[in-house]
Amino acid sequence: MKLRLFGPLFGCSLLVSISAFYSPGDDVIELNPSNFNKEVIQSDSLWLVEFYAPWCGHCQSLTPDWKKAATALKGIVKVGAVDADQHKSLGGQYGVRGFPTIKVFGANKNKPEDYQGGRSSQAIVDGALNALRTLVKERLSGKSGGSGYSRQSGGGGGGKNDVVELTDGNFKSMVLESDDVWLVEFFAPWCGHCKNLEPEWAAAASAVKEQTKGKVRLGAVDATVHQEVAARYGIKGFPTIKVFRKGEEPEDYQGGRSRGDIIERAMDLFSDNAPAPELVEIINEDAVKKTCEDSQLCIIAVLPHILDTGAAGRNGYLDVMMKMADKYKKKMWGWLWTEAGAQMELEASLGIGGFGYPAMAAINTRKMKFALLRGSFSDTGIHEFLRELSVGRGSTATLGGGVMPKVHTVEAWDGKDGQLPEEEDYDLSDVELDDISGKTEL
Known part of the structure; x- marks a missing residue:
């Protein structure tokens, strides 16, 4: 107009x-x-x-x-x-x-x-x-008008725009005192490059917030208005993007300006700062549901019975799993394990029984598809298996029946070696030995 x-x-x-x-x-x-x-x-x-x-x-x-x-x-x-x-x-x-x-x-x-x-x-x-x-x-007519950033509240959230508007007043509490990782754009309303970046920044903010569950956030500072915070970080050109992590000096953003570039860098930052996923024992149906419902893939291991490996052997297998979970933590997959024989319906649905233990499968619960580890249960074998899956390769099959199998409630492992069941003692005092030998008294 x-x-x-x-x-x-x-x-x-x-x-x-x-x-x-x-x-x-x-x-x-x-x-x-x-x-x-x-x-x-x-x-x-x-x-x-x-x-x-x-x-x-x-x-x-x-x-x-x-x-x-x-x-x-x-x-x-x-x-x-x-x-x-x-x-x-x-x-x-x-x-x-x-x-x-x-x-x-x-x-x-x-x-x-x-x-x-x-x-x-x-x-x-x-x-x-x-x-x-x-x-x-x-x-x-419902047109909201205005900058996507300016419509965002300082509290950060709401609507389709997940870019948090940062100011001189809220920068310390929102960014510096936060445990989350922040990518902050310093912009000027009259800057052409900033205007070009705005839709990319907004789209990336929503994707990153969802994929990291809010652990990485994207913010924006109008440096022409909030000159105190802009001066503090030596902003001289627009747009300038900086990465903020709690307790560390901010670093310059190194990467492209497309939404894909921004998302990729944000996920790298999330991976660097995120703890490894929890390794959950399948002791009931809730354990499976909570771990798998929000994950693209659930990695399930079936480990040998405790009597076959002892605590040391089992912990060795769990260590391998933890190492792989940490390596692939950026994927935000779920990680589960169970003991051989504890969840027979699950093993049957995955066709695990014929391959021996330990065994591993990756399940996509949304598509009800799964893939089996064919290589060794080792760093190298599991890495190759997961790498193939992450790039869309690997042989998959439909989960038995097209639904998740029944999961039984079992006792959680106590971390100790297994014990053989005690044999019952029989009282033989009333038994006639001659009867046992087959002799009869005339």
């Missing part, structure tokens, strides 16, 4: 000594870097903002009509003014190169639209009302 209310911008070169155009008694609100974010960016109102220079003759000519329009629009549309000669950084944020420049801050406060045309108070009022009408229609 571009409203041709003013003619082409005129360059101003007339030097006139003017102390101030507007006073507290006017209905024009004086804006500066200290109050611009609170008054304009965080406001739900439509704003018309004039960027002027005190020495500019065209700006001086506009002043009485700008004041008159502000009075007429009071309570309807906010009218403000920025001394862009004194506050060059604020003018620079919005690409102001000549005076007067007027911007409409409407649905998307971070992307104001040019407002150009005639200079009478009537033209300004008409243009403001047209812009307001357009804004109301957009809201009525």
